[in-house]
Amino acid sequence: MNTDSQPTDDLSAGNQSVTSTTGHYRGEAQPLEHDQILILDFGSQTAQLIARRVREQNVFCRLVRHNLSAQRIREINPRGLILSGGPASVYAEGAPQPDPELFDLGIPILGICYGMQVACRSQGARVESADTREFGRSPCRIVDTGRLFADIPDELVVWMSHGDQVHDSGSQFVPLATTDTCPFAAVRHFDKPIYGLQFHPEVTHTDFGGQLLKNFVRDICGCDGAWSISSLVNQQVEQVRKQVGSKRVICGLSGGVDSSVVAALLSRAIGDQLSCIFVDNGLLRHGESKEVQDRFTSHFKTDLHVADARQRFLDELAGVTDPQEKRKIIGRVFIEVFRDEARSIPDADFLAQGTLYPDVIESGANPDGPAATIKTHHNVGGLPDELGFELIEPLRDLFKDEVRQMGETLGLPEHLIWRHPFPGPGLAVRCLGAISEDRLVTLRQADLIVIEELRLAGLYREIQQAFAVLLPVQIVGVMGDDRTYQDTIVVRAVATDDFMTADWFRLPHDVMERISTRITNGVPGVNRVVYDISSKPPSTIEWE
Numbered sequence: 001m002n003t004d005s006q007p008t009d010d011l012s013a014g015n016q017s018v019t020s021t022t023g024h025y026r027g028e029a030q031p032l033e034h035d036q037i038l039i040l041d042f043g044s045q046t047a048q049l050i051a052r053r054v055r056e057q058n059v060f061c062r063l064v065r066h067n068l069s070a071q072r073i074r075e076i077n078p079r080g081l082i083l084s085g086g087p088a089s090v091y092a093e094g095a096p097q098p099d100p101e102l103f104d105l106g107i108p109i110l111g112i113c114y115g116m117q118v119a120c121r122s123q124g125a126r127v128e129s130a131d132t133r134e135f136g137r138s139p140c141r142i143v144d145t146g147r148l149f150a151d152i153p154d155e156l157v158v159w160m161s162h163g164d165q166v167h168d169s170g171s172q173f174v175p176l177a178t179t180d181t182c183p184f185a186a187v188r189h190f191d192k193p194i195y196g197l198q199f200h201p202e203v204t205h206t207d208f209g210g211q212l213l214k215n216f217v218r219d220i221c222g223c224d225g226a227w228s229i230s231s232l233v234n235q236q237v238e239q240v241r242k243q244v245g246s247k248r249v250i251c252g253l254s255g256g257v258d259s260s261v262v263a264a265l266l267s268r269a270i271g272d273q274l275s276c277i278f279v280d281n282g283l284l285r286h287g288e289s290k291e292v293q294d295r296f297t298s299h300f301k302t303d304l305h306v307a308d309a310r311q312r313f314l315d316e317l318a319g320v321t322d323p324q325e326k327r328k329i330i331g332r333v334f335i336e337v338f339r340d341e342a343r344s345i346p347d348a349d350f351l352a353q354g355t356l357y358p359d360v361i362e363s364g365a366n367p368d369g370p371a372a373t374i375k376t377h378h379n380v381g382g383l384p385d386e387l388g389f390e391l392i393e394p395l396r397d398l399f400k401d402e403v404r405q406m407g408e409t410l411g412l413p414e415h416l417i418w419r420h421p422f423p424g425p426g427l428a429v430r431c432l433g434a435i436s437e438d439r440l441v442t443l444r445q446a447d448l449i450v451i452e453e454l455r456l457a458g459l460y461r462e463i464q465q466a467f468a469v470l471l472p473v474q475i476v477g478v479m480g481d482d483r484t485y486q487d488t489i490v491v492r493a494v495a496t497d498d499f500m501t502a503d504w505f506r507l508p509h510d511v512m513e514r515i516s517t518r519i520t521n522g523v524p525g526v527n528r529v530v531y532d533i534s535s536k537p538p539s540t541i542e543w544e
């Protein structure tokens, strides 16, 4: 489960993506001043989740390839290794294997599920298919508390998801925990610092999973737990200053959290050497354009360049109804406008962007990192290489929730930090059918009412994404003695962990009623409001 694959509402992943392949690869080359754990990724759905759980213990960690060489690991010098789960059977032909020398480095190792099986097998244990495949919650008994299970009760519920398991520990391993069907639910090697868990401590369904990981990274590996977002801010500020010297940096602002955090960080690091570009495409929600401008001129005093391209976007989108065509046009026009604006800023050598860690992992850009995974992209475009900027990506080690924490540390307002995701093409994909300024005004008014009412009801943070959609059909209604023929607004609100699947949010009826009444009374031209009760799949979150 890739819990961080949610879309960003920012330049980094929107249609307005400003990726440049000329950018220097930066992240992993930097020497680290803090302890770190490496997570060897054997193809687990939860590898990123393991990383987030480790970081919750104030310990930095990175995902790396499952077969990273022992020599490279020695160079990186991590405090510990976690071998992730994975879909293969260890004994299957072609199953992913780590460098066998890994187990003799003396670095503490925790194998999870497949990772445990690989570790145990490398030390002579026998791994076979279990009599019954085990998926879901299982009661587990601790038989040897030791350091791994310190401060954890003797009986707990754990989350299992496996077909194979260790059958015979080859007398190399001490059992630490068992379940009814799994005699080696947790093990420790007799004399090497190798531990294994057949269950998944990283998922919330496992009781005390956080404590278990804490015991491993803090006690067994000896990490000091000094990594924090505020220490990272200081480190990044220093790093950016060193990288940039006295040169100028351009940062694209979208109004979303990622690009705002990048700009706020750079403003702190290099002050007036920063120029921000905000492309106003006219497809933002109520008040957003003004807020970006106020924030990055008054609060953070940056050299803000606003490219007012509202009319240009409208003209280019005139009469276009196909959603993918809309996305393409918006991507292309954004690049053209951004490029022209960037050229008007003399002497800029760097381009800052809000690439996040999940993007780095999924792109396969890190030479030590796991292979690229195929991700469905809504987005097209990217700034052409001809601009020749060197990239600055201060968020490339961070997950989305860590970016939010960084935003808080840098003094960005709460409503911006916790704003629901907003797609790169903006209101264009919520104004179904052809786009016109009048229709955008209608949609903006309705959307504002939806969001205001959710905030008033205290529901905004419980819902991961909510918005209004304007349908391209006219509907019969009645007003006074007259029949009307007007627009319909759809209200969409979803609950989701990862935006890959989503459930429609059960809005209280009185909230629905207030939204409906305010929209039909207050938004000219709308006579009907409907609530979307579809889940994803089979539907999607957006309507286009």
Ligand code: XMP
Pocket (backbone or CB within 6 Å): 007, 008, 009, 013, 014, 015, 327, 378, 379, 421, 422, 423, 424, 425, 465, 499, 536, 539, 540, 541, 542, 543
């Ligand atoms: P769907 O509609 O595919 O959306 O269920 C999943 C998430 O992706 C967002 N989304 C986009 N984000 N550019 C983006 O940057 C796009 O073209 C785009 N289309 C959908 C959507 O808002 C939801 O959060």
